[in-house]
Amino acid sequence: MDPLMPPPVRRIALDREPHIAPPATSPNGAGSGAVVPSEAHRRLTRPDPATVRERMRIESVWLAYGENWVVRDVTLPVRKGEVLALIGASGSGKTTLLRSLNRLTEITAGAARAGRITLEGEEIHELEVNDLRRRVSMVFQQPNPFPMSIYDNVAYALAEQRPPRGRRRRRTAELEQAAQEALRRAGLYDEIAADLDRSALKLSGGQQQRLCIARALAAEPEVLLLDEPCSALDPISTATIEELIVRLRESVAIVIVTHNLQQAFRVADHVAFMHLGELIEYGPSEQVFDRPSQQRTRDYISGAFG
Amino acid sequence: MEAGGLVPAPARPIIVRPRRQSSASWPLIDRIGYWLCWATGIALCLIALAIVVFMFVKGIAYLRPALFVKSPAPSLQQSQSGGFLDPIVGTLIITAIGTVIAAPAGVALAVWISEYGRPVSLARAVESAIDVIAGVPSVVLAIFGLLVFSESFLGFLSQNAVNGSVYGRSFFAAGIVMAILALPLIVGSTREALAQVPDRVREASYALGKSRASTIRWVLLPSIRPQIASGIALGMGRIVGDTAIITILLGVTLTTEGVGSVPLIGTLRGTGSTLTSYVYNNSPAGEGNAPQKAYAAAFVLLMVVLALNALVTRLTGGRERGGRLSALRRALASRRPEWTR
Ligand SMILES: Nc1ncnc2c1ncn2[C@@H]1O[C@H](COP(=O)(O)OP(=O)(O)OP(=O)(O)O)[C@@H](O)[C@H]1O
Ligand SMILES: [Mg+2]
Numbered sequence: 001m002d003p004l005m006p007p008p009v010r011r012i013a014l015d016r017e018p019h020i021a022p023p024a025t026s027p028n029g030a031g032s033g034a035v036v037p038s039e040a041h042r043r044l045t046r047p048d049p050a051t052v053r054e055r056m057r058i059e060s061v062w063l064a065y066g067e068n069w070v071v072r073d074v075t076l077p078v079r080k081g082e083v084l085a086l087i088g089a090s091g092s093g094k095t096t097l098l099r100s101l102n103r104l105t106e107i108t109a110g111a112a113r114a115g116r117i118t119l120e121g122e123e124i125h126e127l128e129v130n131d132l133r134r135r136v137s138m139v140f141q142q143p144n145p146f147p148m149s150i151y152d153n154v155a156y157a158l159a160e161q162r163p164p165r166g167r168r169r170r171r172t173a174e175l176e177q178a179a180q181e182a183l184r185r186a187g188l189y190d191e192i193a194a195d196l197d198r199s200a201l202k203l204s205g206g207q208q209q210r211l212c213i214a215r216a217l218a219a220e221p222e223v224l225l226l227d228e229p230c231s232a233l234d235p236i237s238t239a240t241i242e243e244l245i246v247r248l249r250e251s252v253a254i255v256i257v258t259h260n261l262q263q264a265f266r267v268a269d270h271v272a273f274m275h276l277g278e279l280i281e282y283g284p285s286e287q288v289f290d291r292p293s294q295q296r297t298r299d300y301i302s303g304a305f306g
Numbered sequence: 307m308e309a310g311g312l313v314p315a316p317a318r319p320i321i322v323r324p325r326r327q328s329s330a331s332w333p334l335i336d337r338i339g340y341w342l343c344w345a346t347g348i349a350l351c352l353i354a355l356a357i358v359v360f361m362f363v364k365g366i367a368y369l370r371p372a373l374f375v376k377s378p379a380p381s382l383q384q385s386q387s388g389g390f391l392d393p394i395v396g397t398l399i400i401t402a403i404g405t406v407i408a409a410p411a412g413v414a415l416a417v418w419i420s421e422y423g424r425p426v427s428l429a430r431a432v433e434s435a436i437d438v439i440a441g442v443p444s445v446v447l448a449i450f451g452l453l454v455f456s457e458s459f460l461g462f463l464s465q466n467a468v469n470g471s472v473y474g475r476s477f478f479a480a481g482i483v484m485a486i487l488a489l490p491l492i493v494g495s496t497r498e499a500l501a502q503v504p505d506r507v508r509e510a511s512y513a514l515g516k517s518r519a520s521t522i523r524w525v526l527l528p529s530i531r532p533q534i535a536s537g538i539a540l541g542m543g544r545i546v547g548d549t550a551i552i553t554i555l556l557g558v559t560l561t562t563e564g565v566g567s568v569p570l571i572g573t574l575r576g577t578g579s580t581l582t583s584y585v586y587n588n589s590p591a592g593e594g595n596a597p598q599k600a601y602a603a604a605f606v607l608l609m610v611v612l613a614l615n616a617l618v619t620r621l622t623g624g625r626e627r628g629g630r631l632s633a634l635r636r637a638l639a640s641r642r643p644e645w646t647r
Pocket of ligand 2: 094
């Protein structure tokens with residue numbers, strides 16, 4: 001079978017057993033593969049437990065739009081060195097929870113929160129909001145590059161507030177270096193090295209999304225939030241981004257929302273299953289996919305609903 | 307799709323077009339309405355064409371290069387009454403003053419209303435105020451301006467008589483009131499453009515830890531540059547074409563008359579004329595009564611306004627089909643985000 005096209009999820013549920021490797025047998029295996037690894041390969045690259053460290057903590061968090069509580073009493077750790085996937089049916093509050101982690105929910109009028117969210121032990125509400133958002137960066141479902149050149153997109157993210165390069169000012173070598181590094185980390189640099197000054201809007205959807213990831217990575221965030229980053233992309237772009245996610249988890253704590261269970265299975269180390277605002281199940285991805293403890297998780301994973 | 311040559315194009319493709327619906331089957335009243343729409347449209351085209359052709363024929367006939375470089379002179383002899391250099395310069399000065407004030411103020415107002423708008427009651431009040439200003443006839447603005455600029459504390463903007471009374475008529479006075487005239491147009495097109503920028507673009511910037519101010523400055527404003535430019539061009543068109551404010555607030559002297567000895571400021575505090583007032587004065591209704599000069603100047607005025615309108619159309623991409631893109635349009639388009647194309 002074509003390694004790019006993994007079998008449908010129900011097949012995985014049946015056939016998966018042989019592929020499963022015990023966790024943490026191959027530390028630091030990630031990041032080496034240039035080609036898209038096979039299903040089995042991905043399962044081998046589990047993070048080294050020694051590098052895993054808690055970055056954020058979500059404690060008994062409730063979130064509401066007006067009177068409508070859409071996230072109810074969720075407690076989750078967000079760790080560096082591993083990927084956390086949020087799965088669940090539409091409307092179960094995944095996006096809301098994700099956006100609350102860098103206080104983007106505050107933009108929505110009437111949004112409210114109860115409970116504690118901490119970043120490195122500090123309540124995020126006590127941090128300066130723009131500072132928090134530089135440390136906890138987000139990539140959205142729709143690629144949304146700014147109407148500037150590719151380079152400026154990254155440089156804008158790098159700079160404290162303004163793009164460092166006015167139309168006439170020269171790029172500093174330092175900035176150029178940092179921007180290239182970010183593009184390289186997002187696996188985009190080699191493709192577009194020749195036309196950094198082209199409009200970012202002329203890139204393909206997959207390239208745009210990787211640019212958005214590069215932009216989000218540029219300021220060296222501690223946590224990267226991804227809201228269905230591949231839902232608008234083709235399988236090859238998706239594979240590239242998944243590869244990227246697995247590679248990035250060593251340095252950044254990653255939370256990804258996805259409707260694609262195969263994707264969650266491929267990239268996530270821990271999985272949280274939400275339903276109607278509640279956290280139904282949370283655990284290592286093998287456990288949630290193979291031995292879910294809750295009936296609702298079992299139903300969801302086997303495609304009985306959602 | 308040619309490159310690979312995978313599938314040859316059909317030799318005789320059948321092109322499916324929607325069949326034109328015949329109005330024969332419509333009820334009579336619908337048919338009458340339909341033809342009335344047609345008739346009005348054609349009538350309008352004819353009127354527009356008549357204006358342009360008439361002005362073109364008349365204008366070209368009397369237009370001489372010398373008219374552009376000679377100052378007007380008081381003479382009943384057509385050959386002695388000079389050209390319209392001063393009115394052209396006057397139009398330029400007035401447009402410059404009005405634009406320099408209205409463009410930043412208009413963009414700032416629009417950004418404040420659309421992006422901040424707090425407190426809501428104040429934003430509503432400002433919106434209504436702009437609507438009111440947009441609806442005030444320019445002659446009313448002019449009379450009001452004369453009242454204001456004749457106040458002694460604004461004496462530095464115009465000529466003062468020996469007894470201390472303030473004349474209240476000057477390039478400054480007219481230009482400032484012209485800015486008020488152009489403001490609603492600039493606010494309108496900027497607000498409309500901001501409303502078209504999807505919220506996800508703003509969120510993307512906030513998600514990078516950018517403040518609202520730097521999002522506006524570095525993301526929103528650059529992406530709506532063409533619409534801002536077209537709003538400004540619309541405003542300039544309005545300024546260039548207005549007559550009431552000029553007749554009342556510019557003093558309408560034949561030539562540009564400076565005040566005092568400071569070169570530029572003196573001119574701006576002084577009086578003068580513009581193309582519109584020149585046309586009025588030289589028309590059979592005015593004192594000069596030199597219709598040939600009036601036609602020539604009117605032709606120049608019409609060309610300026612049409613050029614500004616064409617610029618607006620270009621900038622907003624209203625007419626995509628055909629025609630080479632101007633360098634300006636291309637420069638702006640390269641920075642235009644997809645949602646404005
Ligand atoms: N801006 C908003 N104002 C009011 N209610 C909202 C808003 N955004 C989301 N909601 C409500 O919050 C609930 C959770 O929405 P959310 O977007 O978090 O779900 P989701 O799990 O991300 O769904 P999906 O998988 O479809 O993206 C839904 O019932 C939705 O109607
Ligand atoms: Mg969502």
